[in-house]
Amino acid sequence: MTAQPSLSRRAAAELVGTAGLLVVVIGSGLKAAELSRDTGVALIANSLASAIGLGLIITLFGPLSGAHLNPVVTLTSWWSRRTGGEGLGGREALVYTAAQSAGAIGGALLAEVMFGRTPGTFATQVRDGGHLLIGEVVATAGLVLLIQGLGRTGRPRLVPAAVAAYIAAAIWFTSSGSFANPAGTLGRSFSDSFTGIAPESLPGFVGAQLVGGILGLALAALLYGTGPGGGRTTKSVPTSAAVPVPVETVVPAALPETGPADGVGPAKAAYETVG
Secondary structure (H helix, E strand, O other): OOOOOOHHHHHHHHHHHHHHHHHHHHHHHHHHHHHOOOHHHHHHHHHHHHHHHHHHHHHHHHHHHOOOOOHHHHHHHHHHHHOOOOOOOHHHHHHHHHHHHHHHHHHHHHHHHHOOOOOOOOOOOOOOOHHHHHHHHHHHHHHHHHHHHHHHOOOHHHHHHHHHHHHHHHHHHOOOOOOOOHHHHHHHOOOOOOOOOOHHHHHHHHHHHHHHHHHHHHHHHHHHOOOHHHHHHHOEOOOOEEEOOOOOOOOOOOOOOOOOEOOEOOOEOOOOOEO
16 A cells, blocks of 8 residues: 655645746746737637646646645545545645645736736726526536546546546536636636636635635535545546546546545555546
8 A cells, every 4th residue: 555645745736736837827828828819719719728727736736645736626635534434624624725825826826927917917807796606616626527527436536637627628618717726716816818807706716716616515425425435536547627536546636525534544545536
């Protein structure tokens, strides 16, 4: 049985992984807007780059931390453990969430600096309206259901590719653009670009994402049942996202689903993530 990495190493993986995700999302958005004035073309480029980047990040960091990259995925992992499955303990979940939030902000600032922009400028793009919040509920519920479903059916190794594909699609089929990640949403408030979100819109989006996470868990329990199977998403070789991805055993996720368990090597479980 492979030894589980220390909590500090796992937290570092979550911080660096989430930072990388925000660099990809915001950086590709800035580059797309720079090269094309057509919003549709820019969104295609941004969604493809984000999905590819997410899949690679989950694959790279999944064996270390489960590559949650997303507080919702982390919370579902914690809940899986509380209900008899494998997942994170309460302290681990708090450390993961803090690392993800710090990483998201750092990644957003790095992307801004990389493109010669002034870091620390808050986004001005207000995203409000009930239809957008419904979009976030749907996007996050789908992400959690995907990660949980793959974990509970013994196919965690599909998480990296599946989460990446889901996020690419959800960016287009949801009204909100599928942020589906509280940490990522926070980080994007630090970029005044078309991928950004104004700080005043954060409470609504984060609240909708939490509701979506609960709905995703409920659907997973209804469709696949409860018990140890649900904890697989958090076992060793995880992957996210945010997202999430499996490694040796079973497990974000993609941001987001499923993470490493306390006492059970996250590198052994399946990857979880999200977006």
